[in-house]
Amino acid sequence: MNAVEIESAISDLALEPFDAAEFPYAFLAAFGNKDTTLKRLRAGNNNASDVPGGVLLRSNIHIAACAPGTVGETLKTLRASPATTKAKAKFILATDGQTLEAEELSTGETIACDYEDFPNHFGFLLPLAGISTIKEIKENPIDVRATSRLNKLYVELLSENPDWARAERRADMNHFMARLVFCFFAEDTDIFQGDGLFTKTVEQYSERDGSNSHEVLSEIFRAMDLKLAERPSAEPRLPGWANKFPYVNGGLFAGSTETPRFTRMARTYLVHAGNLNWQKINPDIFGSMIQAVADDEERGALGMHYTSVPNILKVLNPLFLDDLRGQLEAAGDNKAKLLNLRKRIARIRVFDPACGSGNFLVIAYKQMREIEAAINQRRGEAHNKSEIPLTNFRGIELRDFPAEIARLALIIAEYQCDVLYRGQQDALEEFLPLDTQNWIICGNALRLDWLSICPPTGTGVKVLADDLFGTPLDQSEIEFENEGGETYICGNPPYKGSKYQSTEQKNDLKEVFKNTKAGWKSLDYVSGWLIKAKEYGRHVKSAFAFVTTNSICQGIQVPELWPHLIRDNFEINFAYTSFKWSNLASNKAGVTVVIVGMSNYSKSDRKIFSLDDKGLATAARTVPNINAYLISGHNIFIQKKSRRTDNVSNMDFGNKAVDGGHLYLERETLKDLPEEVSSKFVRKIYGATELIKGIPRFCLWIPDSEVEYAQENSLIASRLNLVREMRLTSEKLPTRRGAEQPHKFEERRQRGGEKIIALPRITSENREYLPVGLLDSGTIVSSQLFAFYNEDVFLFALLVSRLHWVWMATVCARMRTDFSYSNTLGWNTFPIPLLTEQNKADLTACAEAILLAREVHFPATIADLYDAETMPDNLRHAHERNDEVLERIYIGRRFKNDTERLEKLFELYTNMTAGQAKAAPRTKKEKSA
Incomplete structure (x- = not known):
């Protein structure tokens, strides 16, 4: 379950009559626990509680429903319970149906509230569903609750108004929802004079069955599009209750006032949404969450689209905010310097060409307002009107609803900042009517001309959109108040690996790269934004930073x-190395990303940031240059090599059957073969899964000289006929040719009597070492493995080393979050110093020690032994010894960390390929992409 679903479930629970016996199970169900889990708890099988009326779910929560007035005492009993400790409960909770108290045991943090109010604290309890607690949501759950209410309303309205669900009318529906969001916010912040004016008006003047709700809303919307002077002559005449609403316009209420028809339930959902306290809405959080409401495909992920403020600041701080704060500190109380900094901030443009619901723009705006407020405070001008125009925060968004929410989120953020820094009265005086300029563009960012959306300073072309929230424009040019200002491009564009791109997305990339010789077909979709930002920077002084997949x-x-990218004087100014960009999903869903910041004007210090195991940023390293692999080093690009160029052995592929599965035998089938036949023609065969789990399969392996004898067995003859028939129907010529020898794997790379060092082509990122195996003579390896056949065991020591791991993780590609090993990239490019015979002997001894350490734990498999949390001490010590021996060969000591390992390997690679490595051109101009 996601956060919105949980909030909805516990809100429903709080409205039901309290049932002490049933409450613990209903509560656990609301947090996504399965019926089978609850059934076992009810039966007492898994309920380890030692408290009367208690229910204890291991590694989760200990709950007790208690007698009236005993909640505090019961919570103390739960805390002192031996069962609580033994079951490693994370929370304890007690309630009598009137009050509720809970405690997070690891932090000692508690909540205490009226029973019906506990849904307002659901953010505190989200870890029960495996969802990491976000500080803003934990302290103020309004954003999730609002999203939940609007989602229910949206679904109900589409059900009642199927014509509004059609593609041609969906924009109208989304526009209607944006109007509601504004009204809910405006009535709770005194923008509408009168407490709860909008919701109370709907409640009072619409029928309970919802039959005339659309008419009431239509009149309210019409009022907000009419200036006060126009209302007496308006036809038809405005009802008196609608005349209480102010003139808003700004495009939000311009045009049609048609609204969808309501059911009784839809009216209830609207009133429930209106009764929330929208004053505390966080526009960056709410906008991120609600963007999924209007997308049928994304609604299942509702509430997950939240990017935390700390993650956004990883982009914005080093891009430009750190510099502004540094200038603020340097200015001190010098009024002239403070004034210059304020003027500079007022001219800064922030441009997000994949803005979604605008969270990067909103956070940038709020942070800049905070700096401006500090300047005004020091200058004694605390109540000054902000000089930072919203029109300096530009965005492009493909979908119309997030684009509308982005505009609205910025308007809300501006008002909230005015209240915070200038006071409620000043904020209200200047808020209405809304501006009509269109600064969030709806369109395809890879097809639009960014220079027309965020033009170079000094162009000053003024073409205003008809309205702010009307029909979205593909492009728009407006007059900016930032002559000579800076432009910063930022965001989190869509990733999409090459295999997952639609035809339209592939065509987008083709268009972006049309004037280059780049092999764009293998690139992630996000690459298009990097190229467009770089090309924009050739015409406008700008810097850009994007969150991207680490695969680029x-x-x-x-x-x-x-x-x-690294040409025309462009270089990487800062980077965050790989980390998880997570969301609010209970399954910890997320993608591994990097952050890359670039510009074509020199910065004195280039910084590399990394995150520790807890996801916190470590101290930035200042380096002379950051290359495309996001390490300190020269700008080199590691190309595939078909063979190694030193005296170290090449790595080969495994054997590829191309047999329709007919050369493989199940264990049960072996019983149908005579012993003398199976011992002669059946071999163990390992693929990646079999190697890691230690469970081999079986295959037919028939020498050419023994084919006739093998076919005397009817089962084998039948299998070979099936292989022949399968290959003859293939569209591939090599496969059809293979029909002439159906007893052989189509690609056969071993004789069958060799000892083999094997490793999987796909391996999990969660292991600390590559899962390499040493297989006995007579074993066959499939094409899921790479292999060395009959090679020295010291190669095993190289493959399982930490040095090789970090090289592989850097230069090989990924398949989702797993590593996709490549012999041409991972092995043939791996820098290995000249090894003496003594070096090889020492490494051989290390390899044998690792293999012996594994044997001690037989029948534990590689999967068992290389779990990072449960890896046996003797095996870990054997690997550490191997790393020490190898690293002393490289630099005479252990490396301090993986960063030092990589930098040394890149240095060796540069020397190894001197004159061969393709260096980045620095002066040659590339045609405009």
Whole structure:
């Protein structure tokens, strides 16, 4: 379950009559626990509670429904319970149906509230569903609750108004929802004079069955599009109750006032939404969440679209905010310097060409207002009107509803900042009517001309949109008040690996790269934004920073993409190395990303940021240059190599059957073969899964000289006939040719009697070492593995080293979050110093020690042994010894960390390929992409 679903479930629970016996199970169900889990708890099988009336779910919560007036005492009993400790409960909770108290045991943080009010504290309890607690949501759940209410309303209205659900009318529906959001916010912040004016008016003048709700809303919307002087002559005449609403316009209420028809339930949902306290809405959080409401495909992920403020600041701080704060500190109380800084801030443009609901723009605006407020405070001008125009916060969004919410979120953020820094009265005096300028553009960012949306300073073309919230424009040019100002491009564009792109998205990339020689077909979709931002920077002094998949800084994408980015004096100014960009999903869903900031004007210090195990930023490293792999080093691009160029062995592929599955045998089938036949023609075969889990499969492996004898067995003859028939129907010529020898794997790379060092082509990122195996003679390896056949065991020590792991993780590609190993990238490019015979002997001893350490734990598999949390001490010590021996060969000591390992490997690679490595051109101009 996601956060919105949980909020909805516990809100419904709080409205039901309290049932002491049933409450613990209903509560657990609201947090997504399965019926089977609850059934076992009810039966007492899994309920380890030692408190009367208690229910204890292991590693989760200990709950007790108690007698009236004993909540505090019961909570103390739960805290002192041995069962609570033994079951590793994270929370305790007690309630008597009148009050409710809960405690998070790891922090000691508590909540205490009236029973019916406990849904307002659901953010505190989200860890029960495996959702990391977000500070803003924990302290103020209004954003999730509002999203939940609006989602119910949206779904109910579409059900009642199927014509509004059609593609041609969905924009009208979304526009209607944006109007509601504004009204809910305006009535709770005194923008509408009168407490709860909008919701109370709907409640009072619409029928309970919802039959005339659309008419009441239509009149309210019409009123807000009429200036006060126009109302007496308006036809038809405005009802007196509608005349209480102020003139808003700004495009939000211009045009049609038609609204969808309401049911009784839809009216109830609207009133429930209006009764929330929208004054505390967080526009960046709410906007991120609600953007999924209007998207049928994304609604299942409702409430997950939240990007935390700390994550957004990882982009904005090093891009430009840190510099502004540094200038503020340097200015001290010098009024002239403070004034210059204020003028500078007023001319800064922030442009997000994949803005979604505007959270990057909103956070940037709020942070800049905070700095401006500090300037005004020091200058004794605390109540000055802000000089930062919303029109300096530009965005492009493909979908119309998030684009509308982005505009609305910025308007709300401006008002909230005015209240915070200037006071309620000044904020109200200047808020209405809304501005008509259109600064969030609805369209395809990879097809639009960014220069027309965020033009160079000094162009001054003024073409205003007809209205702010009317029909979205594909492009718009407005007059900016930032002559000579800076432009910062930022955001979190869509990622989409090459295999997951639609035809339209592939065509978008083709258009972006049409004037380059880049092999764009293998690139992630986000690459288009990087190229567009770089090209924009050739015409406008700007810097850009995007959150991107880490795959664009790994493997084959680096030499395809980065030669086009690191040229024309563009360089990486700062970077965050790989970390999880998570959301509010209970399954910890997230993607591994990097942040890359670039510009074509020199910065004295280039910074590399990393995150520790807890996701906190470590101290930034200042380096002379950051290359495309996001390490300190020269701008080189590692290309595939078909063979190693030193005296170290090449890594080969496994054997590829192309047999329709007929050369493989199940264990049960072996019983149908005579012993003398199976012992001669059946071999164990390992793929990636079999190697890691230690469970081999079986295959037919028939020498050419023994084919006739093998076919005397009817089962084998039948299998070979099926292989022949399958291959003859193939569209591939090599496969059809293989029909002539159906007893052989189509691609056969071993004789069958060798010892083999094998490793999977796909491996999990969660292991600390590559899962390499040493297989006995007579074993066959499939094409899911790479292999060394009959090679020295010291190669095993190289493969399982930490050095090789970090190299592989950097230069090989990824398949989702797993590593996709490549012999041409991962092994053939791996820098290995000249090894003496003594070095090889020492490494061989290390390899044997690792294998012996594994044997001690037989029958534990590689999957068991290399779990990072449960790896046996003797095996870990054997690996650490191997790393120490190898690293001393490289630099005479252990490396301090992975960063130092990588930097040394890149240095060796540069020396190894001197004159061969493709360096980034620095002066040659590339045609405009």
